[in-house]
Amino acid sequence: MKTSLEKRTQGLDERRKAPLLTPTDLNNAATRDIAASMNGVLADVFALYLKTKNFHWHMSGPHFRDYHLMLDEQADQIFALTDPIAERIRKVGGSTLKSIGHISRTQRVLDNDAEYVEPAGHACRAQRGQQDTFKHTADSPEESRARILRRATT
Numbered sequence: 001m002k003t004s005l006e007k008r009t010q011g012l013d014e015r016r017k018a019p020l021l022t023p024t025d026l027n028n029a030a031t032r033d034i035a036a037s038m039n040g041v042l043a044d045v046f047a048l049y050l051k052t053k054n055f056h057w058h059m060s061g062p063h064f065r066d067y068h069l070m071l072d073e074q075a076d077q078i079f080a081l082t083d084p085i086a087e088r089i090r091k092v093g094g095s096t097l098k099s100i101g102h103i104s105r106t107q108r109v110l111d112n113d114a115e116y117v118e119p120a121g122h123a124c125r126a127q128r129g130q131q132d133t134f135k136h137t138a139d140s141p142e143e144s145r146a147r148i149l150r151r152a153t154t
């Protein structure tokens with residue numbers, strides 16, 4: 001005779017491994033490919049967010065306050081992209097990032113752990129990071145972000 005717990009967990013393992021019952025006209029391969037591609041974008045967005053915060057936290061100099069606030073605002077905008085991207089991946093039936101380690105293994109944007117970066121380096125490196133993140137399209141980073149958001153919210 002099965003216990004109450006055994007009855008409640010019966011078939012749980014099979015249900016956990018089953019594909020999501022997400023309505024989509026994509027086949028399994030397309031879902032897998034889109035999720036993998038979008039997880040790369042998501043990892044890059046997280047990496048770019050932390051990179052921007054790194055510059056925000058370590059900013060110094062005569063225009064400290066303006067640049068410090070500008071980078072914080074930019075970081076907020078970058079972070080705001082993460083949830084729509086992740087939920088879009090789930091919406092097509094894919095699985096998304098689960099940890100900092102997963103981000104680290106998936107990101108293409110390079111980290112910058114330097115103790116000091118020349119002022120021009122901040123803008124250039126952040127810009128390069130954005131370009132790397134969105135290089136799979138011919139759009140500008142702003143156009144790409146807007147397109148991703150449009151798709152994520154439809």
Ligand SMILES: [Fe+2]
Pocket residue numbers: 056072
């Ligand atoms: Fe801050």
